[in-house]
Amino acid sequence: MRALPRLLAALLVAVPLATVAAVASAADDPTPITVLTKDFEDGTVQGFAGRSAETLAHSTAQAHGGTGSLLTSGRTATWQGPSLDVLATFTKGTAYTVSVWVRLAEGSDNARLSVERRTGGVAAYDQVVGNTAVTSSAWVNLTGRYTLSTDVEFLRIYVETASATNPIHLDDVTASYVPALPIQTGIPSVKDVITEFPVGAAITGAEILAEHGQLLTKHFDSVTPGNALKWDATEPTENTFNYTQADPLLAYAKAHGLAVRGHTLVWHNQTPAWVFTGADGQPMTATAEDKALLLARLDNHIRNVAAHYGTDIGVWDVVNEVIDESQSDGLRRSNWYNVAGLDYLRTAFRVAREVAPHAKLYINDYNTNVAAKRDFLFGLVQQLKAEGVPIDGVGHQVHINVNWPTIAESKAMIDKFVPLGIDQQVTEMDVSIYTASSENFPTPPADRLLKQAYVYRDMFALFRQYPGEITSVTLWGLADDNTWLDTFPVTRKDAPLLFDTRLQAKSAYWGVVDPSKIEASPSASTSTSTSTNPSPSTSTSTSTSTSPSPPAPTGACAVTYRVTGSWTGGFQGEVKVANTGTTALTSWNVAWQFTGGQQISQLWGGTHSQSGTAVTVGNAAWNGNLPAGGSTSFGFLSSWTGTNPAPTAFSLNGTACSVL
Template structure:
């Protein structure tokens, strides 16, 4: 990776707090007719709205969060001390600078004081509306040392007005002091959405083409891109248990409703994700009335089922048939276990998979008959996972569970054989269930732990070829697929940017950080664009 300067320079001309400035725009290169630029976006001029570098000798708007204290050290850096909890850190108010539907870049440099052991830090925005606070990650856990500055940069936007917005630094586990410098808040200059053949139209005769989104993607330019190219939306995180019912008996549909309302206004179908999952489920689900963990017992099994039934009934009452399909259970298969099932807390309380059948029967009773019920999982293209999922669905059908279909997530990489997914689709045809691709993205990393210093242009071209081959496999099986859904609208919002490690240059989707079509788009629509014209 490039060496980070000992003291990072701010984009401003001087080391003073800057409230309004403009960055210089780059020039656009000439491109031969008929050939698409695959690695660069159009020129742009972003607006620098706020910058702090502590050259004034003051904290320049930064305050301690929780028990933390902040002070400017002799080298004009912000030193954060006195942290007694991981969320303690330094915060700066950015409320006055953010508008609904506008995308921003938030960047800061972090390091540890000399002698401190390496640890993971992250940056977050606290968004307050009335009495409710939401915590939205900007840059997820990233390793920081005492030897060099580490850049934390991420894209952020809001979909509704907020009473207060605070950008802050926190840690994953350590309570060590933190050094902070060179913070910038930049308004991203949005290019026009390209006049391209809409993907939803190109694929209309094959299957419904969808996209998983969060509320910021249904306002501003991202919303324009979404409506142009996609015919279905999945609520990425906003229908998961922790979002819908964070506290027992307290339901919050507001964020999910933003997405649903946008979809309906634009004639789009809606996919629900997800009713039962081992992850992103509040701890209270698995605690008894005294706060003790649930155990394998009839009483606790009954309690867990009552909670699930209450949860599902509330969702069904709110959405009815507006959501045409649901991932009822998510990621319950584990081929490494002897029985092929994930031994989650659900599994432990029930002593086996009986909860899966119960979940489908609860969902069938709650939702209108025309709402389809799916089981969803990743890596179903691999033979071991494919076999375990096949056996589970076959058993559920034999037991009378109302499983309408299977969702293949299809989180793949640009080197994985596209034919594998086709083989799985062919196999599940034997069960007579509906099938769909629920969470498609194509990583350009050679392995999950790879964090690229930049996105190699040749990998974007290779990714374009991969999308070409993959969509050939899918379109050949169009009669077996209800829909194909991308897991994210554009690269900057992809979950792969922060999982399983920080990967700021991962680029798994069809559109880049500036909402422009990549080689991946042309691989689907017109693969001839992937090669330069011959002389």
């Protein structure tokens, strides 16, 4: 890794705060160093090859720049496409920006930019750019960041599609990196300022290397392996366990005195299909035989994974995302529940307690600041604990944005579980700069970063008011260069964390460690809220502070649209609608347009009708009342072909809503 000259590094530490901010800002757009360029202007395929038996040829039928491009035809599977060997080009620990221009020869689809790597002959796959709509009528740019974090003997980048095998044109392929900046060593460590509870970060293999590792150990007390402990990583095939992703992270944590949160033993996503396949080779159903087999597989999985790490993991998210507030009983209709009912939860916690008696065992979920969801979660935990199921705590994910939720809603989230006498942890916190799926900023706007700083300030102030209840806060990522929000809910660059893409402290960082150093608000419009000042010198005092007022919503409602699962030809979606007005509703209907021709085939939590692109969903008999400040949600299954664009506008009872 390259570093700036020592004199400049010293200046970054020694100069006043205002100057540090200016230096970091100026460094956001340095000249990148290009390590790879493919423009297909020489009449060859320039080193590209197919992943199978595809045909690759130089083409002059289309060109993004110049007169030539690469055409890949003869594809017989969606994962087949043009690929390029970058083993000798990419260096471990360096963050590369990879850019590819893509255009189909015919039709439309979603394209992805991916990486295949092999270690010891075992293949693994990383997604650089997620599903992006691409057609035959225009060139589309796929751009993403990739850091190789392990030693490999095989490394190729490639383009694949989601549902069809149409020929693909490629042009103007580049890879570049920006020389790393040294981390700022002269600023307070987050873990030294926040002493009421440990503060952690979710990590991948990239976060334990070079400057990333330095930033991690300087500021955080604990880590969560983001994907390395999930079922698809640890038991991809039955009774064959693989710890190659997680072991290096656990070893690093142990060597640097970092506690580890284990995430997660049971989830409805990232679980291999074989888990839910019966002995007859068919998908499991709610029979006694299938239930017994599923619970036996669950028992075996937990015994192996939890035992492998023993006392090195002191906290486990045993089960993840089991609540669906659109259901009348609040329980997610996952394969786990459909086959085994609540017994999968009982089994998971009891086996985890037996195998890891030292560990704290958690049930973890998102949107627990939504009243209906937290109430269902509370009822479930209360029931299971009354049965003797060993649940030690509730995890609140806290994936939020600069406008939502309110501090009052977050406080109610914590207060709800206090009577249960269990621990509470913030497990996956990030603060998106986006407030609607239709937004896409080339660079983070200053006003959004400022609002984000105030959100972090107020949320950490709230958490610090509960030192006996909140026992840990974990950010879902280390820095803005590696965040899941870059590809979810849509592909765009987000900036949800405390440190920017060059690992420099943002205003959000100062919101946590010393709010007096947040930049002055550019807006004269402020609203007053009471919060605990998280300044090191006054960490337990209460003060009144001002923060910018969020923009007024479009109407007295707010909608969140989420794709919760996707497969060839179909997807599962979820819509949450909040009544942000002052008048309670006794019935409701939500309307939007599916511009990609998607067709709903099944819906729960409401009733629906669809005419062409127009969709209308009305309340079910049991959820028609929507009080002021309340929310509800519904889910659906839908078909799609070609593209699956998210709706950009929703209405509630005819009134336009804000889209979160």
